[in-house]
Amino acid sequence: MPPSGNRSGNNRKAQLGLFAGYLAASVGAILGALLLVISLMKPETFSGLRSMASDVTAPIGQTGAATRVGTRNIFEAIAGYYDAGSKNAALEEEIAIARVRLAEAEAAKRENARLKAALGLMQQNPENIAAARLIGSTSASARRFGYISTGREDGVTPGMPVTSPMGLVGRVLESGRHSSRILLLTDSESMVPVRRAGDDLVAFAEGRADGTLRIRLINLGINPVEEGDVFVTSGAGGMFRPGVAVAMATEITEDGAIAQLLSNPAATDVVIVEPIWEEDLLKTMAKPVVNEDDPG
């Protein structure tokens, strides 16, 4: 390829122009470094700017989102043809297990209803805020954010849980006018209090950024988790309502397990934004603790 010849030579004007160019580029780099430091220290600083950008570009994502369902993602679609046989066997086994689980869940549900009736509690199902399409995700960055097609106009505010029929997807991080950015469960900054379905083994589910979750038990000791255990939200912390499916343990580690997501966002089309489960509780927790008995 021939040289482009942008050198200035003896031309004074060209020399100055080139110098000014380098200066501008360096200023740009320094500005970038400063902005980077600011946004690492205070990640919410530029949220307004970001939601504006996602509002503007959301319509592009929305048109594509409708075609995504069923195709999951590029690689899975292709890979599906190769290991169909072994997958089929695995699926059949899984179904057999799932049938048993379903029966167990039914039993638990019935008992739950009976106990609740005995206590005089109402069956409370929170009213959903909005249904939205999952329109995109930050597929090139190490952070795992998603974009959904609903925003402040529908009453979506940061912190609200986002679920799909298969389970928890994430929570709203920033809401624009008609699009929002959500933190997917697999982001390394995402942490959800969970418990094992069936008993009260409590744990935290942390994102590992590679598509799996890390289950960390709160009570250390002998690790009772087994492969195939399903974890659901525990409701601790007040953000997520209890009982939403999160993940299934696939690999046992020293302090818990590595778990696969139950609601794969790649195969999810419509998600539901739910209200924060116990907003009052969250607000109370944010306030500093004051001892009421303290005189003066």
Added chain:
Amino acid sequence: MERLNHSSRRDAFGSKINRTSSPLLMVGVPWLTIMLASLAPMLPVIALAPVLPPFAYIMLLAWRLLRVNVLPLWAGLPLGLFDDLLSGQPIGSAILLFSITIIAIDLMEIRFPWRSFWQDWLTGSLFISAYLIISALVSGADLSLVQLRLIVPQLLIAIVLFPLASRLVSVLDRLRLLRVRRLA
């Protein structure tokens, strides 16, 4: 009379008679294609792990290596800002890395004015590797050293894709220089 030079009236960029390139295309095509590549997060791919290559950065590299003068030296600031708004990286990371890349390629152009395909691919691969690793480090994600292997598949895809992107850019460059404006 026989024509001596067959490309005297017409060449790959269109008719040479009474036509010239449009300034709008000449300036706009590189900017527009890089910004379009920045919209990749709005693709209907919900990735559980970083799998897609950094399209905007690859386009920037390809444009810069093909035609060093097509983007001004300060282009990293606006292009980087636009990329940061959607990419999920903290704002400033692409501004910084795009700006540094533009300066670095300019200095490289002075050292190696004549380059081959392989040298451009090597340069592109090195720049993409550095970009992905630094981006992951400053992303604000809580990554351990083990999890840095996350970017390996992404890196390989990006490196394999780079010659294709260069090819695409050279086609776009032909579009950029098309003589569409009629001289009065």
